[in-house]
Amino acid sequence: MTQAFNLIARRSIDKASQVLSKALRAGARIECVEIKEVDISEITESIYQDNRSVIGAITELVGDTNLSFLFVADIKDAFTLTDLFLRKPVGTTKEFSIYVDSTIQEIGNMISSSISNVFSTDFNVSLKPTPPIVVKDYEGSVFSEFVLIDENIGDKLFIIDTRFFIVAHEISCKMYLVPAKGTLESLEFFFGSI
Amino acid sequence: MNDEKQPQILFAGMADIVVGQASAVIKTNLGSCVAVCLYDAGKKAGGLLHCMLPKYQQFKNTSNSGKKEKYADTGIEELIKRLKTTFQTDEKNLVAKIFGGAKVLKLISKNIGDENVSSVKETLKKKNIRIVAAKTGGQKGYKIDFQLQTGTVICQVFGEKKEVF
Numbered sequence: 001m002t003q004a005f006n007l008i009a010r011r012s013i014d015k016a017s018q019v020l021s022k023a024l025r026a027g028a029r030i031e032c033v034e035i036k037e038v039d040i041s042e043i044t045e046s047i048y049q050d051n052r053s054v055i056g057a058i059t060e061l062v063g064d065t066n067l068s069f070l071f072v073a074d075i076k077d078a079f080t081l082t083d084l085f086l087r088k089p090v091g092t093t094k095e096f097s098i099y100v101d102s103t104i105q106e107i108g109n110m111i112s113s114s115i116s117n118v119f120s121t122d123f124n125v126s127l128k129p130t131p132p133i134v135v136k137d138y139e140g141s142v143f144s145e146f147v148l149i150d151e152n153i154g155d156k157l158f159i160i161d162t163r164f165f166i167v168a169h170e171i172s173c174k175m176y177l178v179p180a181k182g183t184l185e186s187l188e189f190f191f192g193s194i
Numbered sequence: 195m196n197d198e199k200q201p202q203i204l205f206a207g208m209a210d211i212v213v214g215q216a217s218a219v220i221k222t223n224l225g226s227c228v229a230v231c232l233y234d235a236g237k238k239a240g241g242l243l244h245c246m247l248p249k250y251q252q253f254k255n256t257s258n259s260g261k262k263e264k265y266a267d268t269g270i271e272e273l274i275k276r277l278k279t280t281f282q283t284d285e286k287n288l289v290a291k292i293f294g295g296a297k298v299l300k301l302i303s304k305n306i307g308d309e310n311v312s313s314v315k316e317t318l319k320k321k322n323i324r325i326v327a328a329k330t331g332g333q334k335g336y337k338i339d340f341q342l343q344t345g346t347v348i349c350q351v352f353g354e355k356k357e358v359f
Contacts, residue, residue: 041263045207048223051337053352058299133299137352140223141335144208145298148226148246148306155209155260 008123009035009160009177012115016175019114020107020164024084027167030175034161040147043157048140054078055100056142057108057132060149061116064126066180069115070146071108071132072139073173078104080169090169101134108132111175143176150180201343206244209264213241213276217343224294224336226307228266228314231291231338232273232323233345239281240342245269247306248313266313270321290318291327291347291359294336307331327359 013030020028056072073081079093082103093100109132116127135142147153157178164173202218208227212220216238222229224244233240243263250265262268277283292314295307311330318325327347329336334352341348350356 041207041210041261043207044223045205045210048205048207048221051223135298137225137298137335138223138337140337141225141296141298141352144223144225144227144246144335147208149299155264 005158005179005183006035008119008125011122012118012177013160013162015114015118016111019110023107023110024081024166025087026084026169029165031163031165032160033163035159036161037156037158040153040155040157043159044140044143044147047143050139052139053137054139054142055096055104055134055136056139056146057104057134058142058146058149059108059112059132060130061112061119061127062130063116063128065183066150067127067183068146068149068178068180069108069112069129070143070176070178071104071111071173072142072175073104073107073171075136077171077173080166080171081107081173084166084169096136101136105132105134108134115177146176147178154181201341206242208244209246209261209269210244211241211263211269211273211276213239213273213280214342215239215281217341219342220338220340222338224338225296225298226294226305226310228292228294228307228310228330229336229338229340230266230270230273230314230318231293231340231345231347232277232288233291233342234277234281234283234287235289235345236287237281237283238342238345239277239283240340240345241273241277242338242340243269243273245310245314248309266310267317270314270317274321285321285323288323289326289345290323291340291345292318292325293329293338293347293349293359295330296332296334296336298333298335300333329357329359 112129295311
């Protein structure tokens, strides 16, 4: 694993925590669980075992190098996030609506933008996020589609697995950042030239 | 005390093949990927291929071509081989049930799901393996339970009721 990617990933997660805290007006902490290379069959097998129904936002970060970004939230937790985002008492949102869709899209947008900011301001790697695609489905299906955005994908995926903690609320969300083939080598190059 | 034996639960990831015998259950989730369930009723043995892409030929010259299980054509060959070596099944006794191939991300123009389904059908036809049940396409993900006791597949499209095939 490249040290460059590890460092950028951790900085990005810190930045994303700050942005999310401000938006929700609640203490939010995104914790990095693992940054690792995984076999595509093994990672998906473990996701299929959980088999939750989720809402996800998929974004691509394109520019000097390319990455795919996925934010997923359990459906009931997406309702809580919507209430926090819209400053409503938690428990107000009880079913899926355009507001839930927009909230997840906006959170996906905020986090992916904050990651691209870290890349460009701290490490001089220019990246732009594409508009997030929101999808409501089984977590396994969402993750499969996320992985298949790049159909030239290899057998191994390099992922950042995270967990979200929102103060006073038990919320189960995850985000994955997957560099496209050749991205890690490009980052080493950029890092070497700083 | 309940002496009833619980079935063994096996999970198939992406680009994966899982084979087993009664009374195991093979589970997977699908989006644009396709699940090919092959079953030999005489031996009560079967296997599930979870393929991601249509044809090995399209990718064989790229550095990422990788596992044969990733592709519909080479994956089906591999599944038949695996069933033969593990359970001594005969290709002539196998029947197929296929699921998946949805277009979950509507904004992405390419319909890889359709291509996967076509490639699976074409390969099975070449192998003279009959497709006895299929549920493919749509815009939502699939949850699949392949029960090797009976060869039955329980399929649930996201937001819909379970269907038995």
